[in-house]
Structures are given as structure tokens and as C-alpha cells.
Amino acid sequence: MSARAVESWTLQPLTDFVREAAVRLVLLMTPAGQVLAQSGFSRAVDVMSAAALGAAIIASTTEMARQMKQAPFGFLSHQGQRHGIFLASSVTGRGPVVALVVYDLDVSSVGLVQLFFEQLAADLAAASPKETVNKQVLAADFERELSNSLNALFGR
Amino acid sequence: MTTAYSQALDRVTRVRGVRGAMLVAGDDGLVIAEQLMEGIKGPAVAALASSLATRLRRAMAAAGVGNSLFWHLQCDQGALLVVFSGSGVLVVAVAEADVNVGLVRLELLRAAEAAG
């Protein structure tokens, strides 16, 4: 299964989770919808749409819980004809991480996904680097390159 | 409803050597009702029992022996015993390895009937 991580510490927990829970797609992201890692997606951009939508669902249900003066929901599950979607968030040393999971109903189940999500959450918490990364500075000529890139993007 | 469930599970847990009994939604592997001794992880039992049940059901269908009604996973430090109720609910018992299987099976079947 093709897994890819922007934040490399998420990769091993993610790969283990995909294997154990026998799921089709996983997306790890920040609550703002920034992708940290994914498994099973074929096109990078679709990953971003999925992240935006997944983060939006989490954001809106968290807000709903807040308005009801309740603790945030543990997880969200949606069951279709053949696939299930599972959404949950966990806390890591690098802040909260939201997981969006898609699984085949004849291969896995929400119970199985939930069970191994707990492991994933623990693995992510253990694997996350605690210290903040050193701030590095982008190259000085990046403004020129940015300008060129934007011009190229709009065909000017 | 809940009382009916817990009464059904009561009879299972009363069998000597049974450490917990539960009703599990077969399709999604989630707990419906449970009566467990300390240290037994209900959600894990539910998820794994339902997953094993699904796989076993397919193998048995392929072998042409029909729908599975009862199964018993024997392990060296315990056992998992499962009965299928008609409505897709699994009645699950976690037990010691030397439990009286016949008795547990009987109580699981009764519980399945009660659970509908």
C-alpha cells in the first residue's frame, strides 16, 4: 500500500494501522485541513479536497459539541453501501491530528477500525517529536521565483 | 429491552469459567451490551470476534456447510465462544480454556433467542 508522509514520524504508525485495520484510505491532517500523511490515495490534489472536507466535518461537529456544552465527539462513523468512513482526532506532541479513514465493509468494520485507531493514536503520540523544529529561513531569491511561478501559473 | 439483554447475558456469565459475555453487532463489530470481568476489553473482543466471524462465515459458505451457527476458538490460555442470532447479532463469551463448552453453547443459544 502506498503511504506517503509530509511529517515522516507519522509514517510508521500509519503503515501499521493500514495493515492491522485492513483499511483502504487514510488521511492524517491538522484540524485546519493540512495534510500530514496519507495512504492509498492516487492523486495528491484529491487528498487535499478530502482533507478540507474531513477537517470541516470535525470542525463542525466539534463546534456542535461546544454549543451543546459537551466534550468533543470521540469519533464519527458513516456507513454507506460498500464503504465506511471513520473520522476521529487524537493528540500528539505536535498538536492535534485528525484521521480520516475509508474502509471496505466486507473487509473491515467500524469496530475494527476504532480498535486499531486507539493504537494509532497511541503510536502517533509516542512517535511525535516533542521539541519544536528549528526555524529555518527560506532562500533569499524566493520572491523572484514566487513571482515567476505565479506568472507561469496564470499564463502571463 | 436493556433488562432483557442483561438477563440473557447473566445466564451466560453464571457458567463457571466464563469471564464475560456480550452482544455484538455482527456487521460493525460494536458492543451492544456487555457483562465483563475486570481486565476484559469489550470493544476489542467485539471488533475481533465480529471480524473472525465474518471470515469464518465466508469460508464455511464456500465449503458448502451453510451458515455458521456456533463457533469456538480454543486457545491455550482461554477461549472465545460465539453464537449467531438470526438478526445479525453475535452473542459472545470469553472463557477459561477448560470451560464446559456444551453448557456455554446452550446458554449462548438461549441468550441469542432472548436478544432476537
Add this chain to the structure above:
Amino acid sequence: MPDDIRALSAQLAQDPQSLVFLRLAELLRQRRQLDAAVRVAISGLERHPHLADAHDLYARVLADKHDYERAFDEWDMALRIAPNHTGALKGLAFLYFKVGDVDQARAHLETALKVDPDDASITQALEMVHQGVAPESGADAGAAAPAEAIASGAEVAPLEDARVFAGLEGAQEGLLLLDPAGRVLGGALKDRHGADVTDAVAAYLAGVSQEAARTAKLLGLGNWTGLAAEGGEGNVFLKQPGPEALLLVVRERGVPMGRLAVIANRAANAASRWLERQS
């Protein structure tokens, strides 16, 4: 799409590195879905280019498509990887026989017979080569030409039940021995209507044993030692006679579970003795 093919496809999609493609491609080949079989075989070969079985399988599919030149190359490659691969030896014998080179056909079959003197299909094929005719039966359905009959010998069950489960009650049916990847080591299964369901059941059983092992481990129950199940039409018992094998016993519903356990234990003992002799 029939369920067993679907199940194998799903298993392969789950774990593209697994060897389940061998079973899937073979099943597709038997169902005459040759183009699909080619695709599965090739994608398997891309991942396992040094697996003689994969070349042998691809060659059989190619032979079914009457692409004999490439089939020859594939069987040849299988032999380079595993010089004693009886499937490839039989395959090449078939191709030689087909082009009228009886000497080469015989030579390959004789090599195969040295590797596996007990393989009846080889003896049978040798007889055919001598006589230049084929008997009616073959593993493939339909009337087989002499040459095809030789090749079809390549897919006769790899072991004969009697050898693994000799002397056991009902050894002729209802006993199945598998390796961890779900490949049949011995035995065969038929359903109530007499259809051979060995492959389909084998494909599912690997998943059952993996899940049984995981369940036992994660629930702190130690190692699993057996799985007994009652079905509406029959009872089954699953055991692990060794770390590398899985045994299934199927009996009709009238056979009590306790008796089934006894049969399963005996069969497991026979199987583990046999497995020891193999290693």
C-alpha cells in the same frame, strides 16, 4: 464476478506483495478469463520476478492463449530459477511434444519423474508420449488434445490425499492441508453437490487463521489451538498442525463436535508427521 475471485482480488488489493496472485490467476485461467489471468500474472511477476511458480503460472496462461513461443520462454525461465520445477518440466515437455519433438518431451518428463517419482500425472504423460495419444480425462474440462492433456497434468493437486492422510477415516474427502499463504498442500474438498470447492475454501481459510491468531494474541488468550464451528449443513474444525500449515476437517452435521475434534487431532498428527518428513 464469482465470490472466490472477488475474495482473492480483495486479498491481493489489500496486500499486493502477497503470493495470492498465483491462486487468483490460476482461478481466472480455469474460468477461461485469460486476459485477466495475464494481467494478474504479470503484475505478480513484476513483484516476484524470481519466483519459479509465477513464471510457470504465466506460461500456462500463455499456453492456453496458444502463445506457445512466450510460454516456452516462461517455462524456460522457471527452470533457470528452479531446475527441478516439475510444472515447468511438464510444460516444456508439452511444447516439445506439440511440435513433434518426442525425444525432448520424453527427456523433460523423465527429469520431472526423477524429481517427483510419485507424481502420477508424469507417469501418465510419459505413457502418452510413448503412445502418442491421450486419455479422456484431464484436469481441464472438455476434450483435451494429447498435448494439452500433458500440460494439464501440471495442475493436478500437488499432493495426493492418501499420502498425507493415509489410513485416516474419510481421508478421501473433507480434509484439507494448506500452507500459510493458502496454497493447498494436500487433500480436497467437495460441496454437497459434488463440486470441487478446494480453491475457494483455501483462499478464505488463510484469512481465518490469521484473524484467529490475531484475536488470540490481542485478547491475551495465548496461542490458538483449534477452531470448531457448526454450520447449518455441516461442521468444520480448523487446526494448525505446524507453524507452516493449516488443517481443515469438514464433516456432515451428524458427526458430533467432540468426534470431529478427535478426527481433527488424528489428521493433525498425520499431517505434522508428513510435514516433518518434507523438511
Add this chain to the structure above:
Amino acid sequence: MSLVNFTTREITCKIVYYGPGRSGKTTNLHYVYQRVPDQRRGRMVSLATQTDRTLFFDFLPIDLGQISGFTTRFQLYTVPGQVYYNATRRLVLQGADGVVFVGDSQARQLDENLESLQNLQSNLLEHGIDIRTMPLVLQYNKQDLPRELVLTPPELDDALNFRSVPSFPADALHGSGVFETLKGISELVLKRLAAGSAV
């Protein structure tokens, strides 16, 4: 919170188009979507009502290519402008790296522009962010309308642009000013990253 990874050399930034209802935020995204080559953009996702009003947000990921050796991606979001959608606006605003405020240039819309700007300020505050530290540009949209209906850019600057951030006149429907606006916010966001203050 932008995501900058120095190991894989990737930058992802979230830019939110903010502004009153019907000011043309979605139109901006549609224009960008049409003009950016296929391989540089993802699917545009719109969570809209039946009358095409944005209900939750519109979303468009675009790929800026390599900038200083970094694969740079922007995620463009719009928020619903209608006053009653404030909860959703606040959610979408979460984690934004930059904001484009799309104002409606029509004179009669001035109050709504002001109200929306104040709303932006208070929603940012709810996320613990001072609007003065957030990369922000203003766009004065619908400048193509008859002159008697709209305010000029200098007039709008006087009325709305208290912080003297970059501002751009635009006609998003036909595309004028859309690119300049995006370029303007991109520069601010990435400059801030380059300074190392926002990582």
C-alpha cells in the same frame, strides 16, 4: 498554521477569501480554477446551497510548483458571506495563513463591507489572532459596474483600509484583478514564512 517541511521540502498554505455575501469570493476561485492548467490544480469543492450561495466553503488547491526548491501548494478557501453563517466562517478561518478580503465596491454595500471586516477581526480574535499580524490584502470587486454605483479604489481605501495593506481593484467575473490579488497575498504569506516567524 502553514505546513513547512524542510526534510521533504514542501510548503502548504491556507488562504481564506473573506467578505460580505455576494461580494464575489467564489467568483474569484472559479476564475482561478479556469485559468490554472489542469496539472496545477485539484478539484474545486463547493459546499453550496441550491441557489449557489456558499453554505460552508469552497475549496481549491493549487500547485505553485518549485519555489526556492520547495514544492509549494496553496489551499484557497472561501467563507459564506451571509451574516448568519458566522459559526462556519469562524471554522473555516481556523489555521489560515493569509486572508483576502473581497469587498463589494457598490456604494450601497459599504456598511456590509465594514461589518464583515469587523467580523473578520473578531473571529480572528476568537482564534487568538490579532488581525494586525495576519497577512491580509483587500480586493475591491465589481469595479466594472457603472461608475455612479461604485466607489473608487481611493474612496474604498479611505473607508476600509485602515492598516494600509495592499489593495486591488477587480472585476472577478471577467478576471481582472483576480491574479494580482492572489499574487499579492501569496507574497505576503510567503514573505512571512521566509522571515521564519510563522513556522
